[in-house]
Amino acid sequence: MFDYFNCGRVHFLGVGGVSTSLLARFLHTCGVPVSGTDRESGDTLLSLQEAGLDVWTGFLPEKTGRPGAVVYSSAISKSDPEYLYLASCGIPLFERYDLLGAVSKVFSCTVGIAGTHGKTTTTAMISKVLSDAGKKLFSHVGGRCRDQADFLFTGKDYFVCEACEYKKSLLSLRPDIAVVLNAEVDHPDTYKDLSEIYDTFDLYLENAGKNSIRLVCGDSPYYFARQTQNHPMTFGRGENNVFRIVDEREREGRYGCDVLFYGEPVCSFDLSVIGRHNLLNGAACVAVCALLKIDKEVVARSLGSFSGVNRRFEYKGTTRGAKIFSDYAHHPTEIAAALTAARNVLGKKGRLIAVFQPHTFSRTEALLPQFVDSLLFADALILVKEYAAREKEENGMSAERLFYYLKNRDKTYCKTLLEAAAVTIKKIAPGDLILVLGAGDVDLVCDLITGGKE
Numbered sequence: 001m002f003d004y005f006n007c008g009r010v011h012f013l014g015v016g017g018v019s020t021s022l023l024a025r026f027l028h029t030c031g032v033p034v035s036g037t038d039r040e041s042g043d044t045l046l047s048l049q050e051a052g053l054d055v056w057t058g059f060l061p062e063k064t065g066r067p068g069a070v071v072y073s074s075a076i077s078k079s080d081p082e083y084l085y086l087a088s089c090g091i092p093l094f095e096r097y098d099l100l101g102a103v104s105k106v107f108s109c110t111v112g113i114a115g116t117h118g119k120t121t122t123t124a125m126i127s128k129v130l131s132d133a134g135k136k137l138f139s140h141v142g143g144r145c146r147d148q149a150d151f152l153f154t155g156k157d158y159f160v161c162e163a164c165e166y167k168k169s170l171l172s173l174r175p176d177i178a179v180v181l182n183a184e185v186d187h188p189d190t191y192k193d194l195s196e197i198y199d200t201f202d203l204y205l206e207n208a209g210k211n212s213i214r215l216v217c218g219d220s221p222y223y224f225a226r227q228t229q230n231h232p233m234t235f236g237r238g239e240n241n242v243f244r245i246v247d248e249r250e251r252e253g254r255y256g257c258d259v260l261f262y263g264e265p266v267c268s269f270d271l272s273v274i275g276r277h278n279l280l281n282g283a284a285c286v287a288v289c290a291l292l293k294i295d296k297e298v299v300a301r302s303l304g305s306f307s308g309v310n311r312r313f314e315y316k317g318t319t320r321g322a323k324i325f326s327d328y329a330h331h332p333t334e335i336a337a338a339l340t341a342a343r344n345v346l347g348k349k350g351r352l353i354a355v356f357q358p359h360t361f362s363r364t365e366a367l368l369p370q371f372v373d374s375l376l377f378a379d380a381l382i383l384v385k386e387y388a389a390r391e392k393e394e395n396g397m398s399a400e401r402l403f404y405y406l407k408n409r410d411k412t413y414c415k416t417l418l419e420a421a422a423v424t425i426k427k428i429a430p431g432d433l434i435l436v437l438g439a440g441d442v443d444l445v446c447d448l449i450t451g452g453k454e
Contacts, residue, residue: 004102005032008068012036013082015055016044017073018142023099025151026138028053037082047150061085071099074167101172107159111288112173114163114204115181117334118281122181123162124309125285129302130158133294143309166190170204177291178208179215179284183222186331188366198226215287217280235287243287245279253344255279259286267296269303274313275341311443313341317450321430326446330359330439332370339377342435350431354378355420355445357438358386361396372405380410380427384420387440421448
């Protein structure tokens with residue numbers, strides 16, 4: 001494995017990304033010279049500059065010079081001018097996940113949280129509990145947490161890491177505790193079918209090693225299809241689970257439960273974040289923390305005060321008597337969960353208005369029937385032109401084509417975010433709930449609707 005800690009300066013392409021910025025901060029804190037570039041400025045680049053990192057926007061060969069190594073994010077194309085320039089100089093180039101694997105080896109214990117859905121929230125929950133318990137850790141979360149600093153590094157005992165399946169980057173990790181929340185069809189630009197996704201999660205668990213702990217949701221189709229014979233530790237609602245959710249309770253869309261460990265009470269918690277789906281995330285957190293022997297009172301108190309991650313059913317304000325929420329959901333399962341949570345918050349009064357921006361052409365085409373079904377949960381739907389990310393239309397289906405298949409009676413297609421905000425404002429009535437959904441830049445619709453004020 002490449003020695004990033006003794007190669008001289010490490011230069012980051014796409015340094016403004018969530019993961020790359022955290023890894024750049026970590027190397028900098030460890031005394032490694034770091035530089036980085038990104039296409040656009042923003043809060044992340046500003047925070048990196050304030051932390052003393054040499055980062056800038058645009059391709060400036062005279063500033064880039066000849067670093068000892070280059071780390072690039074998955075958003076960087078290999079036709080990118082700066083990538084091509086550095087490659088032509090003979091400088092070693094590594095994708096972000098290569099560095100992630102190297103960083104994990106610095107820590108006494110790596111906790112990897114994988115899954116198609118919920119891994120960001122679960123990673124944030126575990127990080128908060130360990131931090132509240134006074135443990136020394138580095139938190140690698142794929143989102144901005146409302147409970148902790150953007151960069152949480154207090155020592156080298158625990159590495160709590162979101163293990164992303166995109167480009168199979170989770171395979172760079174050799175976790176001491178390997179968690180799988182779920183596994184579904186997603187990232188059709190990486191996986192040809194569900195079987196390949198399952199194969200990848202199998203290998204992730206195998207990589208954990210014989211002395212590591214494997215923790216899998218025992219309610220998931222993935223568990224029954226692939227893991228029953230391997231006898232991992234399990235969590236979930238079913239009677240088969242080692243860590244079992246019982247005695248669920250709900251208040252205004254917020255859920256709580258008790259968790260049993262081999263039939264004995266191990267923790268009771270009540271969440272502040274909205275959505276029944278978060279009980280499974282909380283149960284995974286309880287299981288990990290029980291295995292790490294964290295005091296159950298600390299776990300319960302920490303989960304109870306956990307306020308979530310930005311763009312995970314995040315309250316954005318009120319306009320004309322309607323509440324506005326934003327959610328990162330961009331997969332049909334996530335959309336259904338978010339809309340179900342919204343319905344619980346809304347109650348019997350008012351309408352549920354969804355603003356959705358599809359993310360990537362390939363995902364839209366691969367999951368077309370599921371998108372059609374999940375979006376029916378909304379009383380009114382405003383569909384926004386897709387966020388293409390790394391793709392072109394020939395890679396799949398556009399939002400405009402998706403609109404043709406949607407069965408919602410009240411549906412509108414908008415080519416711009418500004419148009420979507422204007423249409424939404426016209427539809428709003430007191431008592432409505434507006435849920436803005438998507439992993440692209442659709443969150444800006446919330447600011448356009450509310451004027452940026454909660």
